[in-house]
Amino acid sequence: MLMKVDYSIRCRAMVPMAEGAPDVVRDALILIRGNKVEWAGAAKDAPVDVSAANVVNMPHAYAIPGFVNTHTHAAMVLMRGFGDDLALQEWLTTKIFPTEEGLTGDDVYWGTLLASIEMIKSGCTSFADMYFFMEGAAQAVADSGIRATLARSVSSISDPNAEKLKESLEFCLRWNGVADGRITTMMSPHSLYTCSPYYVRRLVNLAKENGLGIHTHLAETKREEQYAMENFGMSTARKMDELGLFDVKALVAHCVWLSDEDMGIMAEKGVCVAHNPGSNMKIASGIARVTDMRKKGLTVGIGTDGAASNNNLDMLEEMRLATLLAKVSTLDPTALPARETLKMATLDGAKCLPGGDTIGAIAHGMKADIAFIDTRAEHMCPEHDVISNIVYAASAADVDTVFVDGKPVMQGRRMLYVDEQEVKRQCAERAARLVGRSKV
Numbered sequence: 001m002l003m004k005v006d007y008s009i010r011c012r013a014m015v016p017m018a019e020g021a022p023d024v025v026r027d028a029l030i031l032i033r034g035n036k037v038e039w040a041g042a043a044k045d046a047p048v049d050v051s052a053a054n055v056v057n058m059p060h061a062y063a064i065p066g067f068v069n070t071h072t073h074a075a076m077v078l079m080r081g082f083g084d085d086l087a088l089q090e091w092l093t094t095k096i097f098p099t100e101e102g103l104t105g106d107d108v109y110w111g112t113l114l115a116s117i118e119m120i121k122s123g124c125t126s127f128a129d130m131y132f133f134m135e136g137a138a139q140a141v142a143d144s145g146i147r148a149t150l151a152r153s154v155s156s157i158s159d160p161n162a163e164k165l166k167e168s169l170e171f172c173l174r175w176n177g178v179a180d181g182r183i184t185t186m187m188s189p190h191s192l193y194t195c196s197p198y199y200v201r202r203l204v205n206l207a208k209e210n211g212l213g214i215h216t217h218l219a220e221t222k223r224e225e226q227y228a229m230e231n232f233g234m235s236t237a238r239k240m241d242e243l244g245l246f247d248v249k250a251l252v253a254h255c256v257w258l259s260d261e262d263m264g265i266m267a268e269k270g271v272c273v274a275h276n277p278g279s280n281m282k283i284a285s286g287i288a289r290v291t292d293m294r295k296k297g298l299t300v301g302i303g304t305d306g307a308a309s310n311n312n313l314d315m316l317e318e319m320r321l322a323t324l325l326a327k328v329s330t331l332d333p334t335a336l337p338a339r340e341t342l343k344m345a346t347l348d349g350a351k352c353l354p355g356g357d358t359i360g361a362i363a364h365g366m367k368a369d370i371a372f373i374d375t376r377a378e379h380m381c382p383e384h385d386v387i388s389n390i391v392y393a394a395s396a397a398d399v400d401t402v403f404v405d406g407k408p409v410m411q412g413r414r415m416l417y418v419d420e421q422e423v424k425r426q427c428a429e430r431a432a433r434l435v436g437r438s439k440v
């Protein structure tokens, strides 16, 4: 019987990341119908009667599942490079918070658009975001073609009357499933040190009542853990568990200062962790014990955090930082091998998001979120090991084409839905205004 598909894509090799599939399939063929992968495998095993509306040949490209950036604050690209090399509290209070005071919804729209372009151009197809003016962020996701899980970050410090909880819930309900399902939503208390227990409990109840997950920061700094011990006599993770936060789908970022007991509780509750090696190193927060977390059964994805503390949103670079940091911190070169690191950046990251079982692998029935990495640069030669070249040698500039939800959003490094120059112009002007200068 004739199989009708929208895209037939043949490429040099594919890393499917799917259950039961080989690690690498050479001379691969991917057939896409609608927003899903209809068939993927070796070209020689392909179904014979296929009629494709679009035939794409990329004999120099590797296909991988698009990266999932599990923790970022996309619009913070507007503060990229503004206030580097400062202590965390000084950075926050003298640079970031005063700048954020001046933010508008339009700033967040343009900032998130710039971040989306940057992420797509480094092979990322989904991201988990927590920030403010999320209507602007959602519109940018809808316009750029990327996929995202969005959360309006709230704290009781800036919301003493808990009015923003309602606003945050309304945002979740309004945008969940919008843009052909590319947008999903979560609730988001900023952290335990900025939210009272009462506030967290109210937020957790709203999330439970509405079937929503929660995205928050957890155990990022030593100071945060000291705060929890002094105020609650227990760790941040134990307190959050007591407040019910782990009873819903929870995505927690950083987890640098977890104890073994914390990890045990979180593993039992199925909590997902966003590991942010670049940000943790730059802010000198410490080193998350990723190998231990994974041994205990926690799902750990990789995230860039915001560009103000990274300073880019390049998942290829973040993946490399993750594996190198795991090795040097354990003095074990076998820690976090390339394949496991790539799995964290794709399949495991996908599990951290609501609806994440439909992304993160190239296989029949999965959403067609795929990045194609060109192999013609000098640093990709020779080719002893496809996965090694992707994890240890590739750079964002090698990402040539990206599909999200069955459609190309970038082809030959050209964005198809957004005007890149206009986005950069808008962001440069807005960033200058935000930091109080008239011109860049």
Ligand SMILES: [Zn+2]
Pocket: 071, 072, 073, 217, 253, 305, 306
């Ligand atoms: Zn963060």
